[in-house]
Amino acid sequence: MEQGNQTEIKMAKAELTQSPGARAGLSASTALARYPGPVLVLTEAKTFEALNAEGEALAEALAKPFGGAIASVLVELATTTEATGEAVSEKISMPAEAENPGQWLDAILVPQSDGETLILCRDITLDVNVRSALVESRQRYKDLVEVAGDFAWETDVAGVFTFISAEEALGFNAKELIGVNPETLLAHPAVSTALPFQPDDVVLNEELWLNHADGHPLCIMVSALPLYDGLGRRVGSRGMCRDISVQRLRDDILSRSRMRDRVVSYIVDTFRSKERPEDMLHTAVTSIGRALEIQGCDIYIRTSDGELSRADGFGSAAGEHDWTQNVLDHIEDETTFEGELDGYKVLATTTEFHHRGNGALILLRPPEEPWTEEDRALVEALREPLGSALAHITEQRKLEELSRIDELTGLLNRRAFNDDLDARIGRSVRRGRSGALIYVDLDNFKQVNDTHGHETGDEVLKTLAGILHQSIREYDLAARLGGDEFAVWLDDTDQTIALGRGKNIVSACNDLKEFSGSEDEPLGVSVGIAVYSPTSEETLEGLVARADQAMYEAKRGGKGQATIAKPAKSE
Template sequence: MPEPRDSQQTLVPELSAVQPLHLDVVGLMQLSQPVALIDAELGVIAANRAFLSEPCLLEPGSQSLSAQIVVALGKLDGMAGGFVGEVTFKPSKGARAFDLLALSLSREGNRLLFLTDHSIDTEWRNALIESRARFKDLVAISSDYAWETGADRCFTAISPKGLAGLGAQQLIGRLPDDLLDPERPAPPVLPFATPVPVNGVSLWLRHADGRSLCFEVAALPLYDRKGAWAGARGVCRDVTESQRQKASLASKRNAERLFTRITSIFHSQANPDDMLRVAASTCTHGFSANGSQILVTTTPLVKGITKVVLEVMAAFGSCGSRSETDQAVAQLPKARGDASRIVELVDWSLLVAPTIYAGNLIGAVLLWRNRERPAWTAEDARLLQNVAGQLAVAIQQRTNYHVLLDVSRTDPLTGLLNRRAFYEEVQRRFHRLRRSGHLAAMVYADLDNFKLVNDRYGHKKGDDILRQMADILRGNTRSVDLVARLGGDEFAVWLDDADEEVALRRAQIFMMAGEVLEHSSGSADKPLKISMGIAVYDPTLNEDINQFVSRADAAMYAVKRQGKGNFGLAPPAKPGRKRS
């Protein structure tokens, strides 16, 4: 027996030292795997039952090896035996795969073939490969990105196309936290390091080009055999556009609700002035502004008008100064059409919209925000533009209302208050005097011999005289006083906060100013003059309004009976019963 080559070698002898081997034919027949004895011509001498039961190993209707085995044996390149490799058969009922081993026998040219059937293993492997490919395709279809993190929370695997503008190689070994958008709120637990399964988590990442992207993430935690957290695995898809569309739709719906609420509230007001006041309040709250102003122009933007003058008609909340308002209003003529615009001042950010009616600028709405509030958005601008369209109608209604109100309260010939409007206002002031305790005076005036002017010169001259009389009274009273034409050639003046001395002095002024009327007399012996009666109201005497008016009227007729062209003071009122 040969000696081992060194002390480290095994004491097992080599096969060459063994006596010739004899095969146990019975044992070969009982093997579960196919075995066959072939000659030098590749003819089958004998085979066990397992071999004979596999029709694919033999050519149909013969005892010759199948072509696949013959081809495989040719790969031995002249060697008598050895491991040939895998031989695959693809019959109609399913693929079969065998590992082929050829052993050389002592008889020249004879070989023993051993085949190991691993068809099931191959099918399983192919099925696994196909399943993995299918799963990979499904992941790619159902999500934009797949990823995995390790125990250090860094990326260990990611889809080939990368994430947020970075390639897969750039992300491996990198913390996902570096991708987060710092300007967006992050979830309490990041999906990349989640200890529990999560689904539908919204996560904002900053793209490599600076854009903010929203991803919807689903993730599962990974644990090692000891139960320690070992990372996470998940998928995510880019839902930025979907989120923007949802946000836009929600913003539009909110704007519609806000628009409906704002317009319904101020349209519910019957009085146009109240409508504008309520609109200013509603806009302030609806737009989360510090304050708002609604302005009305006295010079509609029509041909020939080069400067627009706007006056604040309603305001609510905290607004800027008059000069700041003027700065914002100055931007309006530069705006195109009815578009709203943002005006930035030192301490304020304003959203300004013109109110256009029938193509004319009739007002504007200004919303004020200080620097602590959010910046105006495009949606705010669109909403205010729509609100301004409704306000334009409200402003025009207010204008029409006041025109009608002025017509109903004004004498068309002289422009003075008419009888109804005068007594309504006197009644309000009369009640106010009772509470304040102040004095007031009433002057009744009548033109003497006025009928002769009409008879001699005509009614046109008479109308001129009435207008001249109105100018005399109006030009010699204060803005707080009331002047009215009661009808025909009768006039009345309410002197606010006037005692007997003030009333008499005012009557003297009226008489002096009225001397110019004598030049228009209808007859020299019957000159055109003024007769006036004066009554002073003292709230301590508890006189009612009818008694007060009657005293002034009686004083005027007393002057007429005494020769006309003068004024007289009514005697004081008698103390009346105290009113509760």
């Protein structure tokens, strides 16, 4: 991973100093250049170099007097990452200038093995400002609630109102409440405890729910004390009421908001803690499923062909259903869907990144458990964080795919081929089916480069890659191992089929003769074939060695032919 990071950084540096035409082929550095935020490299000399346009602006700012303190913080963090070998994240605040209101950045510093540090920044100014505005709004709301008007009251020995201090209380005119027993105003008449309107002793700040004049319940805080005459006889009660419905509603909203924030923050934090896209998706879908206590949760990601493909799921009801595609089609146009389908309560929405849909979330519950406003709010709050995560996963997959491909031929490179070949052999053993490894090496290729130049040599390599690609099935593997060496893996193939396929490759490569360096040394291929038996217990290294040996036997036998390797010794 570190070597890959170094390569991307070096390519990005080179791209910034090359012409646009020269930069066009640098796929990995293009991904860094398109990163939605400043990207810098802190060199061993403790200087900042930009890897994209936003990075240039940040590097310029760090070079200014006001940027010195921030630069020092980044250098100190880089020293920490270099010591621990682990990436760190830090929020930094860029000071305001005459035409710049200031900016907040989330900087992730990743140490490199060559002593440099990669710095990826994300603009979180909006998040900080929104959070600040929310805090200010909450404080203002609290102040308004605390100065809300109260009303005083008195009841007689029978417990009915005899006095109301305000002109209006609970939505009633004060005169309408005189003679009314507070018990008749209870929003929940089943309450069995003694009401504070007829207390036996002092009552402070007791809460109960009373109906407003229009019928909706209000949360009222009551403080009261009993009244006695000169002879000590109970004559009634006196107290104060305060409508705290708004405060209770606010507390409820804040509580649910905090819960949403915790769930969203947890999911986002887990994304950052995972390296593999599959782990990121699984953590997200599991966290959402558990937070909402649902039967099923599925995440879909938009593929390169524009379709939504299921990426992961959670719960017993997760997976494709007969109605899934209809729901996906609906939310493409309407953003959200809610309804009952096939015995499930379904809630679905799209995920967004930069205001463009890049995935979908489908949630399922039993029909007797309806979706609540809190559920809907949480799903809505997840749309953008999930969209951002899916965008990151998509870009990471692109980079991973680029790292697996030979740039010249478009075939797998050696590392990717060996990784996939190891997995294919394991599958061959589990399924009890044989396969075949074919090594292909160009004959007299050096003469082509010597006579016609390396451009013609590259054309030969690309032509051979096309021949191999046409010679295999969609699920087989083809790779350029390096130089003029190629390899093919054929699933579910015996010796007869493998030899026939090898001979076809040799025959198809007759078209390469037009590139020959000379008539005496015609261009062609030699093919070595090793058939793998799932019962042989042969290692990957042993299989490769047999195929390589068979290829050299084909060369020693006159070139331009296919040779089958002897079976593995353990068979």
